[in-house]
Amino acid sequence: MTNKKIKAVLFDLGQTLIHFNKVNAMAVFHEAATNSYDYLKELDQPVGSLKAYKWRNFLSIRVKLLISDLMKRDWDSLVGLRKSHEKKGIRLSAEQWRQLNWKWYEPLSRRGSIEPDLAETLGLLRDKGLKLGIVSNTWVNGCSLEKHIDKYGLLHFFDVKVYSYDYPFRKPDKRLFIEAAKQVNVACANILFVGDRVDNDIRGAIRAGMLPVLKTTPENKRKTLPPTATRIDKLSELPQLIEKVNTDNT
Template sequence: MLKAILFDLDQTLLDRNTSLKKFVEWQVNFFQLVSQKNKQDFITRFIELDNNGNVWKDLVYTQLLKEFNIKNFNVETLLNSYVNDFNKFSSSFERVPETIQNLYNKGYKLGLISNGKSPFQENNFYALGLKEFFSTIIVSEAIGLRKPDIQIFEHACKELGFIPNECIFVGDNPKADIEGANKAGMKTIFFHPDPSIDYPLADKQIHHYDQLEIAINKLENSIL
């Protein structure tokens, strides 16, 4: 029987792409980093350099200050703003809050496993307003383990009081989320908002949170 559901954060619960665009637009305006004429170019370049969150922002800002010839601010000031202000723009994918509450009300234990920096990732998660439904929140930097290492999945399952084959992992990254959780012995659900992107090695796939409970029910029925 499946008793727990664990989630990735960025691009799974958190619509990071939308949140990042909102944050960068605010930061450009707030600090008046570039002219309005160059604002969209700055935002586009930030997103390119960020590389889906794989590049830490000190390197991103160093390059942006150079490319846009920004003299009034240094990397430290802009990085501090990113760390402290990004969470104010955190937004979830459509139907995430309702779905999480439904799963919680049905008796599932819920958990989070996110690769990233601490407390930055925790604060981004808290801003979604879902903390009360989650029994464990694990960020890689805080415990010294990163997905796809099976130990981080085993640690999370243990925190919830279950073994991996009683747990489902929902994530968007084929290697870090799906392969890692599969190797740990968990069932997996691949999420991507683009219906054209699939990952058939996951046990189930969804493209909208309206589909999550149906996918979980199918996994439940497959192991009865």
């Protein structure tokens, strides 16, 4: 009989580990574009007018997102940012490119929040000997995502971070879940996956053979769950849930 004890927990990022309240996307874009423009001006880069800079980047992002949706794969914001800006004669160091990427992401990061006891919850899971990881569908480069996570003092908890832009597939494709399982070096049957979307997270985890857990949000509270999935309201419920699963599989 297969040992189904939980040995690792993988988390989705947005709306699972970090919650974003309803965001005005255009307001975030204008703030991010202005901050990025000002940063490049400080570096004496040939950015032209603010209006033209915003318009170019708005079109570039929209086209990339459209292609991403059609191809069912994500793009890397850092790579895309560098290519589009270098075409306009902008030359930066590796660290300055990462800082520019952060300038674009930072306004959104300020609109995020976490559960007040999340660090304690993750600490309890680590104390149980569980490996922890992140599996996220994202086009935001990890240099900015991890800076955001680190601002909450949480980055050190995660053994692996798997971002879809590094692969030619994304959730709910089971290959992304299996890749994370390989990196954390735990069999899929011994992994609990926590996410906020039934379509991408729960169904993908089931296809990979993981135990799926849906974190309730206003957007998914009326969604019907597959019979093998569990619903929680807060991540702080995980230690008790895992203890029950492991006791039942003793």
